[in-house]
Each structure stands twice: as C-alpha cells, then as structure tokens.
Amino acid sequence: MDIGISLPVRELGNDVGAIKAFARAAEELGLSHLRVPEQIIRPGSGPLHESMTMMALIAGVTEKIELVPSVLILPARQTVLVAKQAATLDMLSQGRLRLGIGVGTSEAEYAALGADFHNRGARCEEQMRLLKLLWSQESVDFEGQWHQIAGLGINPLPVQRPIPMWIGAAAVPSARIRRRIGQLADGWFVLSAPEEFAAIRDDIHRAAAACGRDPAAIGMEAGVAVVGDREAEWQSRLANWREAGLTHLCLRTLGGGLIGDQHIERMRQVVAELPSV
Numbered sequence: 001m002d003i004g005i006s007l008p009v010r011e012l013g014n015d016v017g018a019i020k021a022f023a024r025a026a027e028e029l030g031l032s033h034l035r036v037p038e039q040i041i042r043p044g045s046g047p048l049h050e051s052m053t054m055m056a057l058i059a060g061v062t063e064k065i066e067l068v069p070s071v072l073i074l075p076a077r078q079t080v081l082v083a084k085q086a087a088t089l090d091m092l093s094q095g096r097l098r099l100g101i102g103v104g105t106s107e108a109e110y111a112a113l114g115a116d117f118h119n120r121g122a123r124c125e126e127q128m129r130l131l132k133l134l135w136s137q138e139s140v141d142f143e144g145q146w147h148q149i150a151g152l153g154i155n156p157l158p159v160q161r162p163i164p165m166w167i168g169a170a171a172v173p174s175a176r177i178r179r180r181i182g183q184l185a186d187g188w189f190v191l192s193a194p195e196e197f198a199a200i201r202d203d204i205h206r207a208a209a210a211c212g213r214d215p216a217a218i219g220m221e222a223g224v225a226v227v228g229d230r231e232a233e234w235q236s237r238l239a240n241w242r243e244a245g246l247t248h249l250c251l252r253t254l255g256g257g258l259i260g261d262q263h264i265e266r267m268r269q270v271v272a273e274l275p276s277v
Contacts, residue, residue: 001241001242001246001247001248001249002032002033002247002248002249003031003032003238003248003249003250003251003274004026004031004032004033004034004035004065004066004068004248004249004250004251005026005031005033005034005035005250005251005252005253005267006034006035006036006037006223006250006251006252006253006254007019007022007023007034007035007036007037007054007058008022008252008253008254008258008263009036009037009047009048009049009054009254010046010047010048010254011046011254011258011259011263012260012263013046013047014047015260016057018260018261019054019057019058020057020058020061021261021264022263022264022267023058023061023062023065024061024062025264025267025268026065026267027062027063027064027065029267029268029271030271031065031251031267031271032065032066032248033065033066033067033068033098033248033250034058034062034065034066034067034068035068035069035070035100035250036049036051036054036055036058036067036068036069036070037051037070038050038051038069038070038071038072038073038100039073039106039109040073040076040109040112040113041108041109041112041113042106042109051069051070051072052069052072052085052086052089054069055067055069055089055093055097056088056089056092059089059092059093059096060092062093064096065096066096066097066098067089067093067096067097067098068097068098068099068100068166069099069100070100070166070168070189071100071101071102071166071167071168071189072099072100072101072102073101073102073103073104073109073110074101074102074103074124074127074128075103075104075110075115075116075119075120075121075123075124075127076104076109076110076113076115076120077113077115079127079130079131079134079147080134080149080154082127082131083130083131083134083135083154084154086099086131086135086158086163087134087135087154087156087157087158087163090158090159090160090163091156091158091159094159095158095159095160097158097160097163098163098164098166098186098187099163099164099165099166100165100166100167100168100189101124101128101165101166101167101168102167102168102169103120103121103124103169103177104120105170121176121177121180122145123145123146124180125180125184126144126145126146126147127147128165128180128184128185129142129144129184130142130144130147130149131162131163131165132162134153134154135154135157135158135160135161135162135163136157136161136162137153138153138155138157139151139152139153140152140153164186164187165184165185165186166185166186166187166188166189166219166221167180167181167185167187167188167189168188168189168191169181169188169189169191170191171191171192171193171196172192172196172200173188173200175203178200178203178204178207179203179207181204181207181218182203182204182205182206182207182208182209182210182211182213182215182218183207183208183211183213185218186217186218186219187218187219187220187221187247187248188204188218188219188220188221189221189222189223190220190221190222190246191222191223194240194241194244197244198244201220201245204218205218219247219248220245220246220247220248221246221247221248221249221250222241222246222249222250223249223250223251223252224237224238224241224249224250224251224252225252225255225256226251226252226253226256226266226270227252227253227254227255227256227257227258227266228255228256228257231256234251234270235273235274235275238274238275239275242275251267251270253266253267253270
C-alpha cells in the first residue's frame with residue numbers, strides 16, 4: 001500500500017516557504033504522494049489555493065513524490081484547458097501527476113464559473129473520454145454532445161499517456177458514479193465507512209468487468225487523520241484499510257490545531273511509527 005500525505009493548505013496559509021518545506025520533507029521521508037485539496041470559489045474559513053498552480057510550485061522543489069490534486073471539479077472547467085494544464089504539469093514533474101477529479105456539489109460554484117450544474121455528471125464522462133485522447137494522440141477527432149474537435153491536439157503531450165484520473169465522490173457514491181469509476185477511472189478516493197466499503201467496491205468492480213476492464217487495475221485510496229479526535233486510532237485504521245485491500249492511503253495532519261513546522265514534526269513522528277507491512 002502506497003502511503004502519502006495531504007498538504008495542510010489552510011493551516012499553512014500564504015506561507016510559501018512552509019508549503020515548500022512540507023513538500024520536501026514528505027519526499028525526504030519516503031512518502032509516495034502529496035495530495036492538495038481544491039475549490040475555486042467558496043465561503044471563508046481560510047485560504048485554499050488553486051491546486052494545479054500549487055502543484056507546479058511543488059514540482060519545482062521535489063523530484064520523486066507523486067502530485068495529486070484532489071479533486072478538480074471537472075465539469076466546471078474547460079476540458080481542453082484542463083488537458084493542457086495537466087499535460088504541462090506532468091511534463092514539469094516528469095510524469096508525477098495523478099489527477100483527482102469530481103463533479104462537486106456546489107451549485108453556487110458552478111454559477112460563478114458560468115457552468116451548468118445540472119448536466120455535470122454526463123459532461124464529466126464525456127470530458128474523461130476526451131481527456132484520454134488529448135493526452136495520448138497528437139491529433140484528435142472527437143464528436144460529443146458538448147465537445148467537437150477536428151484534427152487538433154495539444155503539444156507537448158504529457159509524459160504519461162494518458163495521465164491517470166481518480167474520481168472523488170460522496171461517502172456513498174450513487175450507482176451512476178460507481179459505474180463511472182468502473183468504466184472510466186484509474187482509481188477512486190474512498191470516503192465511505194469501512195462497513196460500507198465492500199459493497200461499493202464490488203459494484204465498481206462489476207462495472208469494470210462488464211466493459212472488459214481489469215477490476216484489479218482500479219486503485220483505491222482512503223484518508224486517515226493522525227491528529228485530532230481520532231489521533232489514537234490512526235495505526236489501527238491504517239492496518240484495517242490495508243487488510244481491506246486498499247492500494248493507497250493518505251495521512252492527514254490538518255484539522256488538529258497544528259501550526260507551521262508542527263505539521264512537519266507530526267509527519268516525522270507518524271512515519272517513524274508506521275506499522276510494518
């Protein structure tokens with residue numbers, strides 16, 4: 001199981017030095033990936049930087065750690081622009097991007113971005129199909145409901161062809177989202193409780209098998225807080241998710257009242273105490 005960590009962006013705020021230090025420390029400690037949360041326009045409660053821009057900064061100060069924006073609200077963004085931005089970030093990081101995507105729940109955010117909230121699921125599926133082509137072919141012909149491209153492509157193409165896309169959804173994803181993951185995604189971010197996990201996973205695997213995909217190739221990642229009310233449980237929760245067959249896990253130092261370098265100190269402590277495989 002690959003173990004990464006979430007960048008505590010709200011707590012680190014506008015301290016660019018602290019953000020870079022956290023990313024470098026995570027890489028030096030051998031963590032596999034760094035996740036950055038995303039929301040473009042929102043109410044208060046602390047800064048939340050645009051994740052693709054943040055990842056470009058982090059790509060320049062790291063060499064190995066995987067970069068995971070989680071998640072872009074894909075239907076609220078222009079598909080070809082996302083393709084170009086992601087391809088550029090994948091090139092700058094030399095193939096370290098894993099793109100988290102979702103459809104979101106905020107109608108106000110869609111309205112502010114001039115996007116249609118009500119057809120977001122269907123558009124997301126079309127976007128995913130088009131993105132895979134744009135990341136893999138120099139010239140693309142695509143005729144969809146919302147996208148029409150004739151003999152055009154992005155240059156340069158990314159290192160990964162295509163860039164992996166992982167879907168983030170509600171704790172209990174709808175049947176349609178489960179099918180979307182099984183048919184189109186490379187993985188999914190698990191928010192469900194352990195007792196609900198197996199049924200959701202099995203639905204996703206059935207959707208994958210039905211369209212000729214290998215269910216075992218679809219990754220699964222959950223998060224575990226290492227601060228706050230459930231701090232004492234983090235090792236047992238990690239072990240339980242490993243036993244459940246997750247491929248990835250994300251540690252979280254956010255939300256526990258830490259400030260500045262305390263996040264790095266806590267990360268070092270946790271890595272030193274990770275249960276053996």
